[in-house]
Amino acid sequence: MSISTVMVIGAGQMGGGIAQVAAAAGRKVYLNDVDLDIVKKRISFIEGLLAKDVSKDRITEAQKAATLANLIPTNDIAMAADADLVIEAVIENMDLKSKIFTQLDEVTKPSCILASNTSSLPITEIAAVTKRPEQVIGMHFMNPVPVMKLVEVIRGLATSDETLKAIFDESVAYGKTPVEVRDVPGFVSNRLLMPMINEAIFCVYEGVATVEDADTVMKLGMNWPMGPLTLADFIGLDTCLYIMEVLYDGYADSKYRPCPLLRQYVKAGWLGKKSGRGFYTYA
Numbered sequence: 001m002s003i004s005t006v007m008v009i010g011a012g013q014m015g016g017g018i019a020q021v022a023a024a025a026g027r028k029v030y031l032n033d034v035d036l037d038i039v040k041k042r043i044s045f046i047e048g049l050l051a052k053d054v055s056k057d058r059i060t061e062a063q064k065a066a067t068l069a070n071l072i073p074t075n076d077i078a079m080a081a082d083a084d085l086v087i088e089a090v091i092e093n094m095d096l097k098s099k100i101f102t103q104l105d106e107v108t109k110p111s112c113i114l115a116s117n118t119s120s121l122p123i124t125e126i127a128a129v130t131k132r133p134e135q136v137i138g139m140h141f142m143n144p145v146p147v148m149k150l151v152e153v154i155r156g157l158a159t160s161d162e163t164l165k166a167i168f169d170e171s172v173a174y175g176k177t178p179v180e181v182r183d184v185p186g187f188v189s190n191r192l193l194m195p196m197i198n199e200a201i202f203c204v205y206e207g208v209a210t211v212e213d214a215d216t217v218m219k220l221g222m223n224w225p226m227g228p229l230t231l232a233d234f235i236g237l238d239t240c241l242y243i244m245e246v247l248y249d250g251y252a253d254s255k256y257r258p259c260p261l262l263r264q265y266v267k268a269g270w271l272g273k274k275s276g277r278g279f280y281t282y283a
C-alpha cells in the first residue's frame with residue numbers, strides 16, 4: 001500500500017522527531033497535539049534543527065523548505081480522515097492511548113494503519129479497542145528520532161503481514177532500519193537496556209561505585225557513548241521506573257525489581273535532565 005498522508009499525535013520530543021523524518025521523506029504530515037501552541041513551538045524547534053542541518057551542508061535550503069511545507073499543525077484529530085497512517089506518540093499512559101485509538105478507529109478511513117510509538121505498553125491491548133486490530137502495530141522510534149537509525153516494529157497478536165510490510169517500507173523511507181519484534185513486555189530494546197540501567201543504579205545504591213565512576217566503567221570499558229546513569233537522566237527517571245514496573249509485572253520475575261533508589265529519586269521529583277536534577281544536576 002502507498003502512504004502519502006500521515007498524522008502524528010503528540011508533538012512532544014518523540015512526535016516532533018517522527019513528524020520531521022516523515023515530512024523529510026515527502027509525506028504530508030498533520031502534527032497534532034491538545035494545544036496548537038504546543039505544535040507551533042515544536043515546528044519552530046524543527047525549523048531550528050533543519051537550519052543547523054543546512055549550515056552543516058547536510059541538507060539544502062530547498063530541502064528544509066520542502067520539509068517545513070509538509071508539516072501542518074492541528075489540534076483536531078478528525079483531520080486524520082484522509083491519513084493513510086497515524087503514528088501516536090502521546091505520553092505513556094494506557095487509558096489515554098486507548099481513548100485515542102478508539103477515536104482514531106472512528107475518524108480514519110478503513111485502510112488507515114494505526115501505529116503507536118509506545119516504549120512498553122502492549123500493542124495487542126491497544127489494538128483490542130479498535131475494530132481493525134490487524135492494522136494496529138508498534139512503531140518504536142529511538143530518541144532523538146532524526147539521528148537514531150532503529151525502528152523496533154512490534155507485531156501485536158492480530159497484526160497482519162500486509163501491515164507489517166507497509167511499516168517496514170515506511171521506516172526505510174524515513175531512512176531507518178526496522179527490526180521485527182514480538183509483543184512482549186519491554187520488547188527487545190527496553191528488556192535489555194532498562195535492567196542494565198537499573199543495575200547501574202543498584203551499584204550506586206549499594207556504594208559499589210560513584211555515579212561518575214559507574215558511567216566511566218561503561219564508557220571506557222564497553223565503549224558506550226554515554227554512561228548508563230547519564231542515559232537514564234536523558235530518558236527520564238520516571239520513564240525508566242515505569243518501564244521497570246512493566247517488566248516486573250509482565251514477567252512476574254524478581255530480576256526486574258526496580259532499585260529503591262530509582263523509586264526515591266522519582267518520588268523526590270528528581271527526574272533527570274527534564275527536571276534539572278537526576279543523577280547529575282543540569283543548569
Ligand code: NAD
Pocket residue numbers: 009010011012013014015032033034038089090091092093096100117118119120140141142143235
Ligand atoms: P512528551 O511528554 O515529550 O510528549 C507527549 C506529548 O503528547 C505532549 O506534547 C502532550 O501535550 C501530548 N499529548 C498529551 N495528550 C494528548 C492528546 N490527548 N492528544 C494529543 N496530544 C497529546 O513525551 P515523549 O518523550 O515524546 O514520549 C511520547 C511517547 O513515545 C511515549 O509513549 C513514550 O513512551 C514513547 N517513547 C519515548 C522515548 C523517549 O526517549 N522519550 C523513546 C521511545 C518512545
